[in-house]
Amino acid sequence: MIDKTTLWIVILLLGLGTFLIRFSFLGLIGDRTLPPWVLRHLRFTAVAVMPGLIAPMIVWPAATDGALDPARLLAALAAFAIGMALRSVVGAVLGGMGTLYLLQYLLG
């Protein structure tokens, strides 16, 4: 269970921090250009964080107390394949959850 105080601190500070990131150049720093190497690294931040965040959730799912679950693993791979092939966020979600339900039904 998420602690409520922690949750509200995160909501407020994440909101503020995200706003400041968005406002940074437009509002405060103005018309100054960033060095190319900084821009290059910024482009990779989301792709560097998100796969690492989900990998443990897929390999050690909380719902199975951390045991590798073939249905969840295959569903994750299906979502990934669909997302790569179709470049579609919605397609990947539907394909992944669809695969999970199908496998859970088949493997009973």
Place this chain on the structure above:
Amino acid sequence: MTNPKSAFWTGFRDGAPFILVVAPFGLLFGVVATEAGLNLIETMSMTFLVIAGASQFTALALLQQEAPVFIVLLTALAVNLRMAMYSAALVPHLGAAPLKIRTFLAYCMVDQAFAISFKKYEEMPGMTLEQKVAYYFGAIAPIVPLWYGFSFLGAYAGAAIPPEFSLDFALPICFIALTAPMLRSFPHLVTALVSVILALALAWVPYSLGLIIAAIIAMIVGAETERRMEARTP
């Protein structure tokens, strides 16, 4: 697109297709947040104050793992750092707008709206400041209100979905769905792969710090791979 009003509607038309992405995603955020134990007010506060899906999902995931506040914030903000780049890219186009407008522009800055606005400004250098601002708000209009609305619906409906639907897995699936289309180049693939391997290898590091280390190394490896590839092909 001769006056601000028509610029607004051109932006609206260009932003409208993203309804198909934003609506289900907002819905899912509401559902996942409810699954994580957030009530309607908490879910909607997060949606209103943050309006950045990926970082909201990140924060939820780490909160569920009982990571320290500092780590939750650091990781979720790292997901949003790309928006500093958007902010910088918009300065030549919107930097001259009044502060009040720039504040609101910044609050509404989401991936899709940035992408279509920036593309438009580059394609049509003759646009006036007023037209550019109007176009941007036009692009936002079908996106941001729907993000609120569908999060609300998801939070409302989420409570009624039984555990047989394995919604615990909606969160990782969402992340995969968000990330896979981002892997458009070899350096992006390398980044993702390094991130996955190191995050698993460093899962033992306390306070979820392993993820931060993995992400920093993955980011550097990705940027360096791209730089070398560009150096080789002039």
